[in-house]
Amino acid sequence: WEARTDLWVLPHSYEACAEAAAWLRARLKQAPVVGLVCGSGLGALAQELQQPQSFDYGDIPHFPRSTVQGHAGRLLVGTLGGCPCAVMQGRFHLYEGYSPAQVALPVRTLALLGAHTVVLTNAAGSLREGLDPGDLLVIRDHIDLPGLAGRSPLVGANDSRFGPRFPVMAGAYDPALRRLALALAPPPLRARAGVYCGVGGPSYETPAECALLRMLGGDAVGMSTVAEAAAARHCGLRVLGLSLITNAAASHEEEEEEGPEHAKDMEHAKEHAKEHAKEHAKDTEHAKDKAHQEVLDAAQAGARLLAQLLLALAPRLQHV
Numbered sequence: 211w212e213a214r215t216d217l218w219v220l221p222h223s224y225e226a227c228a229e230a231a232a233w234l235r236a237r238l239k240q241a242p243v244v245g246l247v248c249g250s251g252l253g254a255l256a257q258e259l260q261q262p263q264s265f266d267y268g269d270i271p272h273f274p275r276s277t278v279q280g281h282a283g284r285l286l287v288g289t290l291g292g293c294p295c296a297v298m299q300g301r302f303h304l305y306e307g308y309s310p311a312q313v314a315l316p317v318r319t320l321a322l323l324g325a326h327t328v329v330l331t332n333a334a335g336s337l338r339e340g341l342d343p344g345d346l347l348v349i350r351d352h353i354d355l356p357g358l359a360g361r362s363p364l365v366g367a368n369d370s371r372f373g374p375r376f377p378v379m380a381g382a383y384d385p386a387l388r389r390l391a392l393a394l395a396p397p398p399l400r401a402r403a404g405v406y407c408g409v410g411g412p413s414y415e416t417p418a419e420c421a422l423l424r425m426l427g428g429d430a431v432g433m434s435t436v437a438e439a440a441a442a443r444h445c446g447l448r449v450l451g452l453s454l455i456t457n458a459a460a461s462h463e464e465e466e467e468e469g470p471e472h473a474k475d476m477e478h479a480k481e482h483a484k485e486h487a488k489e490h491a492k493d494t495e496h497a498k499d500k501a502h503q504e505v506l507d508a509a510q511a512g513a514r515l516l517a518q519l520l521l522a523l524a525p526r527l528q529h530v
């Protein structure tokens with residue numbers, strides 16, 4: 211038996227990223243030094259980009275396709291506050307069926323294009339009281355749950371052209387960039403530092419899972435960013451992580467229903483159950499991606515202040 215490693219290896223091979231980078235380099239007026247990944251509903255972060263060149267992911271060799279609402283699937287390259295910048299309007303997630311290496315391919319491509327810094331933004335659910343929708347979590351550290359379980363983009367033969375076999379992740383989120391982001395957050399944007407938990411998704415967390423993540427020390431939870439951060443650190447990029455809080459995690463749950471022990475008798479309980487099942491079926495139909503739509507709406511509402519922060523930050527990111 212011979213393992214088919216080609217399908218697995220190709221999307222994360224150095225050659226695939228180098229081909230994507232060469233394709234872009236041949237078309238770019240100016241190479242980016244900073245890469246910005248837009249989270250769900252945060253595509254408007256590109257609005258201040260000057261003289262942007264635009265590329266559909268479908269045209270860039272080896273780039274996966276964006277399949278999630280709120281992720282346009284486009285790379286824009288221009289200048290932000292004078293700083294040459296590449297903005298990814300849309301990222302890839304494990305729950306779309308992509309491998310961790312495919313999720314990380316754009317970050318590696320940006321590194322090969324000459325970027326030295328990436329800003330990873332996302333929409334996230336809060337796990338903490340006092341961290342509310344509209345607030346910004348400046349990521350101090352992360353808990354990479356898929357990564358801890360072996361779903362890391364760094365799994366497989368190590369290509370030392372990217373980086374070392376065992377990269378250090380302490381201090382992965384650059385402390386100086388974090389301080390800068392905290393200092394430059396424009397009022398009324400409330401920014402604080404904290405820990406982002408990356409989960410596989412696509413289901414949102416149960417209340418019990420939220421309690422677990424809280425116990426682990428998480429402040430916010432989302433389904434992205436951690437694989438990109440690992441790949442970025444592996445190839446020596448500086449990383450700034452920004453989570454726009456869009457909801458309280460697990461707040462989409464229904465109010466707890468009283469159990470059948472509270473019904474007067476079994477008949478009553480059965481009737482109640484039938485009615486509830488009907489109502490629930492209607493709700494579920496109506497709720498198709500209602501939760502994600504709420505995330506997108508909240509992200510779009512917060513995008514203006516986040517865009518202001520990025521505009522203030524960009525000139526300070528240009529030089530290492």
Ligand SMILES: O=P(O)(O)O[C@H]1O[C@H](CO)[C@@H](O)[C@H]1O
Nearest residue numbers: 249250332333432433434505
């Ligand atoms: O992390 P980003 O890409 O911002 O998206 C977040 O929003 C989606 C859920 O609504 C998930 O993809 C979650 O990770």
Ligand SMILES: Nc1nc2[nH]cnc2c(=O)[nH]1
Nearest residue numbers: 333334335431432433459
């Ligand atoms: N996993 C997860 N991702 C999110 N993205 C935006 N909100 C959430 C959330 O509550 N949970």
